[in-house]
Amino acid sequence: MIINHNLGAMNAQRQMSTNQNNMSNSMEKLSSGLRINRAGDDAAGLAISEKMRGQIRGLEQADRNAQDGVSMIQTAEGALNETQDILQRMRELATQAANDTNTDTDRNEIQKEVNSLTSEINRIGNTTEFNTQKLLNGEKDGSEAIAAVAGEFTSTDDIGTEDVTIDGVNFTYVDSGATAADGEFSDAEGLAAAIDASDLGDKYTASHSTDKLVLTQEDGEESSTAPSGLDFETTTAGVEGKDAGSGNSAQFQIGANESQSLTLNIADMRASALGITSEGTGAELGVTDGTNNEVTEQALDLSTHEKASEAITKIQSAIDEVSGERSQLGANQNRLEHTINNLGTSAENLQSAESRIRDVDMAKEMMNMTKNNILSQASQSMLAQANQQPQSVLQLLQ
CATH class of the missing domain: 1.20.1330.10 (f41 fragment of flagellin, N-terminal domain)
Structure with missing residues (x-):
């Protein structure tokens, strides 16, 4: 038997201290309603919860x-x-x-x-x-401003290699690959190249689609009537612009x-x-x-x-x-x-998710506190018993 170190009492005291700390933590959680009161309670959970809180408050605003x-x-x-x-x-x-x-x-x-x-x-x-x-x-x-387009017209038939007349202006076909001058047009690789429309008084911008001729009226032209000389279908007409x-x-x-x-x-x-x-x-x-x-x-x-x-x-x-x-x-x-x-x-849904991370389950935590309270009282009793054990040494001295 030894009396300098009462190991039983030391163990009982350590257990009692642990139980009391656990009970104190349970009381803090029950008092605040939060499972995480400081970063040490759940470091990862705190980071996730704070990020969610930022989103929740942003959504509410x-x-x-x-x-x-x-x-x-x-x-x-x-x-x-x-x-x-x-x-x-x-x-x-x-x-x-x-x-x-x-x-x-x-x-x-x-x-x-x-x-x-x-x-x-x-x-x-x-x-x-x-x-x-x-x-x-x-x-x-x-x-933003919307560009004004008075009308866009596409020829219904291929223009081929024959001369064409548009609004009374005659355009002459030149050999494939040749550069079209005023009053001329050519085809390149089977496609009708853009004719030079300057003879039309810059009224249209001319281009091509497959072998069909496309004429787009310039801004400021009020008429959306198809040009004469060829059969055209109206792609767009009367599209008005809007100022910025x-x-x-x-x-x-x-x-x-x-x-x-x-x-x-x-x-x-x-x-x-x-x-x-x-x-x-x-x-x-x-x-x-x-x-x-x-x-x-x-x-x-x-x-x-x-x-x-x-x-x-x-x-x-x-x-x-x-x-x-x-x-x-x-x-x-x-x-x-x-x-x-x-x-x-x-x-609402994000708040529910954040609540599961941050808020305490009151019933569960009350159970934990009750357990820790009983263990704390038991450890106090055992500490008292452990302190009585050295008294038996006196019996050897009688």
Whole structure:
């Protein structure tokens, strides 16, 4: 028997310390509700959980961003609803003014209302804002320009090696491989080479497709009528170009990561952009640029039958343009609403996965704490017993 080293007591004390530490950890987890309270609890799990938390918070913010985007779109579309009502009234007035039962005095009174309505369309375009940002004055239109092509025509038959006449201009065939001069064309390797169309007054760009001749009208040519002399089929006709936007597109961040965004362009919806003004002294008609400055535009002239009739067509075009813009806004709103639903689902599922890593199972941890508590009490009892063992040495000294 030895008394300098009570190994039984030392072992009981070590076990008791371990049990108490385990019980303390269980109490911490039960108190916080988290399985991972520090990196040491699960280093890999902590890294994965933090990455997921970044995604979750990004998705939740993207959800709010998309809802703000819907609000912006609804603001713009609501203003355009009023603009369209105004245009419908202007069309009605133009139709009325086109009737020659009206006197000059009558048309003058109609003109006053059209002037006022034109000014109101400008006011709506200049002042409609969301969070101090202008929506309908072109500042949110970052669309790229679309090239104008009046028409493209392809000959229905191979042009072969015979002379051809296009719009009264004769083109002479020259030997294969020869360089075609003005008024000539040649074929190369069985393909009809591009004829020199300079004799057509640069009205077309000429090229070839197999043995067929393709003529594309240059920008600025208004007619989409097929050229004469050959039988042509119209590939495209009347394709109108669109000028580039004057501002920057609205970008909605609808994802948690870079480049997960939606681009929205809102066209200029003021009177001049809609084509319902003409040059003149705008101040006399109440047409301003939104800052009460005089501008060189005036409302459509309804002073005669012919002018009023032309105004009907222009106003109808404006109505169609506003309708198209409202349709585009509505489509983007629907897209954002689907995006909101998807973001909510994604955030929920990711939160569930993160919870399994980070959160504690309360029932399981309560079981662990109960076990550690019992073991701690048992180890305390055994430590007391181990401390009593050296007392038996005294019996040897009696």
